[in-house]
Amino acid sequence: MKALTKAExxxxxxxxxxxxxxxxxxxxxxxxxxxxxxTVSTFIRILETKGFVKHRPIGKxxxxxxxxxxxxxxxxxxxxxxxxxxxxxFTKMASFFAKEENLDAKEIERIMEEVKKDVK
Amino acid sequence: MKALTKAExxxxxxxxxxxxxxxxxxxxxxxxxxxxxxTVSTFIRILETKGFVKHRPIGKxxxxxxxxxxxxxxxxxxxxxxxxxxxxxFTKMASFFAKEENLDAKEIERIMEEVKKDVK
DNA sequence: TAGTTTTACCTAATTATTTAATAATTAATT
DNA sequence: AATTAATTATTAAATAATTAGGTAAAACTA
Numbered sequence: 001m002k003a004l005t006k007a008e009x010x011x012x013x014x015x016x017x018x019x020x021x022x023x024x025x026x027x028x029x030x031x032x033x034x035x036x037x038x039t040v041s042t043f044i045r046i047l048e049t050k051g052f053v054k055h056r057p058i059g060k061x062x063x064x065x066x067x068x069x070x071x072x073x074x075x076x077x078x079x080x081x082x083x084x085x086x087x088x089x090f091t092k093m094a095s096f097f098a099k100e101e102n103l104d105a106k107e108i109e110r111i112m113e114e115v116k117k118d119v120k
Numbered sequence: 121m122k123a124l125t126k127a128e129x130x131x132x133x134x135x136x137x138x139x140x141x142x143x144x145x146x147x148x149x150x151x152x153x154x155x156x157x158x159t160v161s162t163f164i165r166i167l168e169t170k171g172f173v174k175h176r177p178i179g180k181x182x183x184x185x186x187x188x189x190x191x192x193x194x195x196x197x198x199x200x201x202x203x204x205x206x207x208x209x210f211t212k213m214a215s216f217f218a219k220e221e222n223l224d225a226k227e228i229e230r231i232m233e234e235v236k237k238d239v240k
Numbered sequence: 241t242a243g244t245t246t247t248a249c250c251t252a253a254t255t256a257t258t259t260a261a262t263a264a265t266t267a268a269t270t
Numbered sequence: 271a272a273t274t275a276a277t278t279a280t281t282a283a284a285t286a287a288t289t290a291g292g293t294a295a296a297a298c299t300a
Contacts, residue, residue: 009204013204071216073205074205074206075216075220077201077205078201078213078216081197081198081201084129084133085190085193085197086194090217090221091234091235093198094210094214094232094235095238095239096191096194096195096198097198097210098238098239099238099239100195101210103239105236105239108235108236108239109232109236111210111211111232112228112229112231112232114211114215115211115214115215115228116225116228116229118215118218119218119219119223119224119225119228
């Protein structure tokens with residue numbers, strides 16, 4: 001998988017959120033100052049050639065949807081961070097974060113319980 | 121803090137590792153195919169204008185060293201990932217990772233013990 | 241000291257990314 | 271049907287990132 005550029009990522013975030021959408025709908029979700037309709041259209045077509053998005057023709061128009069899921073990209077992003085900055089170890093990252101946030105043993109445990117509950 | 125581009129980040133990783141170094145020394149650490157000396161030199165000067173690096177003059181030459189620490193950039197990177205993909209919550213990211221790696225309660229506990237030990 | 245090497249600095253060329261104008265086509269409206 | 275609006279496709283302009291050539295000054299070497 002290839003990393004998204006910043007502008008591409010913005011569009012993907014919206015498409016992940018919408019599940020599917022027309023260019024217009026994506027544009028509507030964008031923050032002001034909104035880019036031109038064609039700018040969004042161009043990026044979506046770039047994302048399509050990069051294999052992140054597909055479309056189904058609806059009449060003459062296109063409805064776009066993600067084919068790379070947000071979870072897949074999440075996973076890719078975590079792994080990139082881990083390998084670049086924590087020797088590939090999640091434990092190292094967690095320790096780093098805990099130290100930085102001054103988490104004490106109690107708080108670490110609370111997080112762990114939450115994770116355990118969630119994993120079930 | 122501003123994000124590093126890919127090429128800038130490569131140089132920073134080497135400087136963090138070296139603690140300090142001449143252009144030549146950074147170049148030596150780079151993987152083949154090595155870029156031109158001037159390419160490295162240019163990037164280091166870009167990093168200097170971005171405030172990531174400084175130099176001390178040694179004779180006529182410059183010895184460069186990071187002023188943004190790897191830890192500072194680590195922190196920035198985690199936070200960017202958390203806010204973009206996990207609603208700012210470390211717990212969410214940990215759960216996501218645990219599920220993805222099929223960690224069971226035992227393994228989660230082992231990680232948290234490690235973290236607790238490390239935080240002390 | 242004359243030539244070679246090393247280095248920083250300036251500049252430019254190339255490539256990637258971002259943005260959108262223009263053109264073409266279809267759909268909707270009067 | 272003619273006009274206007276909506277949409278995709280094509281193209282290009284603007285900006286950012288990457289790469290390195292050329293030049294000048296200093297340092298080293300024969």
